Amino acid sequence: MPVLAPGGRTGRTPGQRWRSALGLAMVTLLGAWLGLLIVGAVRTPIGPMDTTMTLRPSLVGGTKINVSPLGSLRMDSHLAPVRLDVDVDQLDPVRATALVDHPERFEGLGDEVSQDVEAGALDLAVRSVVAVVSGATALGLAVYRRPRPALGAGGLALALLVASAGTAFATWNPKSVLEPKFSGLLASAPSVFGDARSIVTEFDVYQQELARLVTNLTKLYNTTASLPTFQPTPGTTRVLHVSDIHLNPAAWGIIRSLVDQYKIDVIVDAGDTMDHGTAPENTFLDPIADLGAPYVWVRGNHDSDDTQEAVADLGDGVHVLDDGVPVNVAGLRFAGIGDPQFTPDRSVKPEGDPQERREGRKLASALRAQKSAGTPVDIAVAHNPVAAKQTAGEVPLTLAGHTHRRSNEMLEGGTRLMIEGSTGGGGLRAVEGDKPQRVQASVLYLDEKTDRLQAWDEITLGGLGLTKAEVSRHLPDDPERGSSSPPADGSGEDSGDGPSERHTHRNAEPSP
Known part of the structure; x- marks a missing residue:
């Protein structure tokens, strides 16, 4: 009422x-x-x-x-x-x-x-x-x-x-x-x-x-702002190369920050994202879908087939490379092969380099087939450098990881092999040595028309307990000559100047 x-x-x-x-x-x-x-x-x-x-x-x-x-x-x-x-x-x-x-x-x-x-x-x-x-x-x-x-x-x-x-x-x-x-x-x-x-x-x-x-x-x-040797154009394709995260959750924050700052078009992970490849570890992969860029991944020797299935299930923005089957991402054509060996710990005896070479030759064969069909691959990816080296002459650029030491090498036939260090600082293995492993990743700049490498920035951050930041920019003056190899002392630092490269190198260390 x-x-x-x-x-x-x-x-x-x-x-x-x-x-x-x-x-x-x-x-x-x-x-x-x-x-x-x-x-x-x-x-x-x-x-x-x-x-x-x-x-x-x-x-x-x-x-x-x-x-x-x-x-x-x-x-x-x-x-x-x-x-x-x-x-x-x-x-x-x-x-x-x-x-x-x-x-x-x-x-x-x-x-x-x-x-x-x-x-x-x-x-x-x-x-x-x-x-x-x-x-x-x-x-x-x-x-x-x-x-x-x-x-x-x-x-x-x-x-x-x-x-x-x-x-x-x-x-x-x-x-x-x-x-x-x-x-x-x-x-x-x-x-x-x-x-x-x-x-x-x-x-x-x-x-x-x-x-x-x-x-x-x-x-x-100022470390990055004062690298004048190369100025990427708005159309330059930017690729973030990471590898060997080894279950370090801090790596996702690092990658996300680099994606935002460098306006990355595609992330390439050369494997060993896990430590043991077990099913409970799969939840560690969840942040990949929210990193802000497409994610191209290849299996490492610490990643199991179950790991690969979990990565493939993350969504349309995540691409698993295996068996040389090509995928097109961010205007680039990728092909790769998963590591044939699964050796998460010392209980598994590895078959060694011969198996890596066999799988690498399979990848090289797939790359040749793509060239013959008129659809050449721009970037090949393999976890182990031994397998990656088999692609010499079949592709302009090959990316790898596994060694936890960054290196850069020109192979026969004009193929550049870029091996990334550990973006996870070696994971739990970082505390095994006298010095912590450094966190490493690289930003590759590719021409928007030719899809060829124009320059790259090597980013190195101090490992556990360190605060040093380092950026080194490199230009491939002559892609047919020279190499830059890892040092013999295993320090994890690249040797810097190869005869075919010009680079600028800047350090930034917080004041005390």
Whole structure:
């Protein structure tokens, strides 16, 4: 029975009022979120870096700084239903070069960074208020088609934002910078930020550490920004060559960071993703589908047939190479063969190089057949270099792994053999030797028209307990001559200069 309000009007029951209030709250929250998403971001320079600052809805609050390609760090800076995201978009080469060339300028960097952050935060606050109120009001008007509830939604959104800001201010924790949570490459190198625990825990530490962050990341960014010998065009095909991950979960963060930073078109994994090839290990493969680029994979001697089936089941963006059957990915034609030996531990006696050569000759035969059919293969892939060498003269480029030592060699017939080190730093084997194995991957640049190798960047990161980053760029001046072979001491470092290569080499090591 309807309820008569004063004056004879029909009122609403308590249930209807609750539903109306709940509907208004939902419209307000959705409109405020859409407003932040569309216009609630501010681009602002912080030192030599161009950043984007954004407020995002969050259940726990805090601050997240995304530093591509190194990863990200999270700080429990405040408790509120909003999180501050700071994305480091790019390094300004002019400002960065000026800092590196004139180290004395770092002394005033703290004040400059502090001013930049304050200006950006103020701009973000104003923009967020406008975005939240406008978004909630606009959605309220679209839903209710009356100005009064629309203005109510805008006012409620403003009240929520003020309450969130008050909560953030009341729970602000400047000491959070002393205990950041790292991910991506930064998870392996937290000392980039120095020993923050030894510094006085006051708010100015936040500014000082941010300046130090900018200082060290400037040096790391300059590693790749100052390699002038080759400038890839927008149409250049970029291939990320990885191998021998050996169940190291940190490898996925490294690969994802490199895919984002280098705008990788296709990832090629030369095998030994696993350690023992058992079914329980298969869940380790799940991140492959979300790395941001197609994934081409070949079986290694630590990968079982069950592993291969699990990789093949990951989705359309994942391609398993075997038996020389070609696949077309990112405009390139690949063919490969899985390792014929499954030797996950010493309990299995390997058949050795003769079996590898037999399988390599099968791959070479498949490559010849493709050439005869007028559909030549651009890149061949095999895990073991012994098998890969059998493709000499049949393909311009062959990729391999297995040795955990990077090398580069010209085979007969103009085939370049590139052997990648361990992108997983050897996995658990990294702790067996006196020195940790280094994490290695390479970015290959191929001409968009000819699909031939133009240049490549060799990326080396310090292993467990190390923080050194290294990038070396190489150009194949004469693809018919010369080689670069692994050193005899087994250090895992390539020998650098082959007679057919020009290269630039940069190190970036965080300051103490």
